[in-house]
Amino acid sequence: MSASLAVWKFASCDGCQLSLLDLEDELLALAGQLRIAYFLEASSAQVDGPYDLSLVEGSITTAHDAERIRKVRASSRALITIGACATAGGIQALRNFADVDEFTRAVYASPDYISTLASSTPISAHVPVDFELHGCPINKRQLLEVISAFLYRRRPRVRAHSVCIECKRRGTVCVTVAHGTPCLGPVTHAGCGAICPAYDRGCFGCYGPMETPNTASLDAWTGLEELDLVRVYRTFNAAAEPFRKASESHEHD
Ligand code: SF4
Ligand code: SF4
Numbered sequence: 001m002s003a004s005l006a007v008w009k010f011a012s013c014d015g016c017q018l019s020l021l022d023l024e025d026e027l028l029a030l031a032g033q034l035r036i037a038y039f040l041e042a043s044s045a046q047v048d049g050p051y052d053l054s055l056v057e058g059s060i061t062t063a064h065d066a067e068r069i070r071k072v073r074a075s076s077r078a079l080i081t082i083g084a085c086a087t088a089g090g091i092q093a094l095r096n097f098a099d100v101d102e103f104t105r106a107v108y109a110s111p112d113y114i115s116t117l118a119s120s121t122p123i124s125a126h127v128p129v130d131f132e133l134h135g136c137p138i139n140k141r142q143l144l145e146v147i148s149a150f151l152y153r154r155r156p157r158v159r160a161h162s163v164c165i166e167c168k169r170r171g172t173v174c175v176t177v178a179h180g181t182p183c184l185g186p187v188t189h190a191g192c193g194a195i196c197p198a199y200d201r202g203c204f205g206c207y208g209p210m211e212t213p214n215t216a217s218l219d220a221w222t223g224l225e226e227l228d229l230v231r232v233y234r235t236f237n238a239a240a241e242p243f244r245k246a247s248e249s250h251e252h253d
Contacts, residue, residue, distance in 0.1 A: 003052035003151060006038035008072050010058025010065050011092055011120060015137035016083035017041045017057050022140050033151050049075035053150050059085040059120045061092060066117070066126055073127035078150055081123045082143065084136035084236040088208050093120040093239035097247075120239065131156060134189045136206040136236040142191050160211035162186050163203050166194035175202055182222040184232060187213035187242070208237035215246035226250045 007017060020027075021042060027034070037047035054076035060066050073079055084090050095103060096119045104111040123129055133146050133156075142158055149156035159165075163185035167174065175181040175197050183202035185194065189210045196203050219229055233247035 002033050002035040004035050004037040004047065004049075005147075006049065006051040006054045006072075006076065007036075007041070008038075008054060008056045008058075009041070010056065010069065010086070010123070011061040012058030012083065012085040012090065014041060014057070016086075016135075019082075019137050019140045019143055020055065023144060026140075026144050030147065030151070034147070050077065051075060052077045053147070054079045056081045056086050056123050057083055059089045059092060059122060060126055061117055061120045062115060063117065069123060069126050078130045079123075079127070080131045080133060080146060080150070081129050082133045082135075082138050084134065084206065084208060085120075086123050087132040087134055087240075088237045088243075089120040089122050089239035090136075091236050091238070094234060095120055096239050096244075097234065122239075133158065134208045135191050136208075139191045139193070159190055161190050162210045162213075163188045163190055163192065163194050163197075163207070166190050166192070167197050170194060170198065172197045175200060176222075180223065182224055182232070184218070186218050187215050187246075204232065204235060205243065206236050208240045209242040213242050215242060216249075219246065219250070226252060 007020065009017065036042065037051055054072055056072065056079060060069060081087050100116060100118045104114050108114055124132065131146060133142060145158060146156045167185060170193065172194055176183045181202045183197065184205040185197060185203040187210060188203050188205045189207040191207045224232065229250040230247045233243040237243050238247065
């Protein structure tokens with residue numbers, strides 16, 4: 001019998017769901033084993049839960065969503081979070097370093113209509129998560145590996161080493177060594193295939209922190225000013241613990 005799949009969206013841009021849709025041919029190959037039961041971006045048809053596998057995109061930014069994710073968890077046998085928003089809070093977690101009311105007043109003509117939490121948090125801060133797939137957006141081949149691993153009840157083969165390893169594997173000349181270009185590759189989670197250095201630019205960390213990143217060592221030789229170091233860590237994965245700590249260590253009054 002095929003496993004039922006549900007795909008859920010919280011605060012996010014939909015890019016990770018598009019990575020799933022981009023799997024077209026590969027998903028067809030899994031059609032006998034996977035039945036899409038709930039995926040509003042792909043189909044308005046909805047089958048009620050419980051579901052065998054839920055993929056969750058997006059972070060929690062409202063009280064309503066904090067309640068909704070608990071219901072999603074209760075109706076899912078396995079729950080996998082996909083992308084920087086779901087695994088780290090996303091770019092919207094920049095609010096965690098600021099006054100959200102001040103932001104709201106500056107952006108909206110009628111801030112009274114806005115109902116939002118003071119912080120953006122990953123799904124794992126609210127419910128147990130079975131696996132986190134990093135990236136902004138996620139890599140579709142890694143997603144396929146994670147779905148296949150779920151179907152065959154094995155551990156996903158998704159390595160947690162740095163982008164530098166991928167850079168070496170594809171034979172890219174290091175942009176830092178060759179040109180002095182600052183690069184977050186040594187502290188960033190692999191998965192993209194080291195795209196940016198292959199196009200002669202530094203990594204800006206969109207896959208989030210690797211396992212045990214040594215940010216202090218990297219920061220010492222980037223040549224960047226303190227304020228720039230705060231900024232490089234405050235992007236899509238600003239609230240991921242190692243990047244949050246690194247940015248705060250360079251923040252001075
Ligand atoms: S270019 Fe960046 S990711 Fe590639 S080896 Fe150099 S520091 Fe690492
Ligand atoms: S920013 Fe870094 S992790 Fe993101 S695609 Fe570029 S090299 Fe990969």
